[in-house]
Amino acid sequence: MGMQDGNALAGPLSEVFAVDVTAAQRLCPGCGTDSAVGALHVYRMATAAVARCPVCGEIAFRIARHAGALWLDFGGGGALRIPVG
Numbered sequence: 001m002g003m004q005d006g007n008a009l010a011g012p013l014s015e016v017f018a019v020d021v022t023a024a025q026r027l028c029p030g031c032g033t034d035s036a037v038g039a040l041h042v043y044r045m046a047t048a049a050v051a052r053c054p055v056c057g058e059i060a061f062r063i064a065r066h067a068g069a070l071w072l073d074f075g076g077g078g079a080l081r082i083p084v085g
């Protein structure tokens, strides 16, 4: 499973958000790094991806497509199940 940057998620995220989320900033609770979503390290699988902090590797969020929905999982913050066509 090779690493890509967060820009690899521009397609799936554009199905859910009307703005380009790769430009959004994320404050990492693990190390305090403030980085753009586009700078996160992304590990993709067949229908899912994990985005990690580029400094400490903590999971920022998981995104997965399953049964007609896009799941956006923030770990302890819960998950969003968003119906997609």
Ligand SMILES: [Zn+2]
Residues within 6 Å of the ligand: 028, 029, 030, 031, 032, 033, 053, 054, 055, 056, 057, 058
């Ligand atoms: Zn971090």
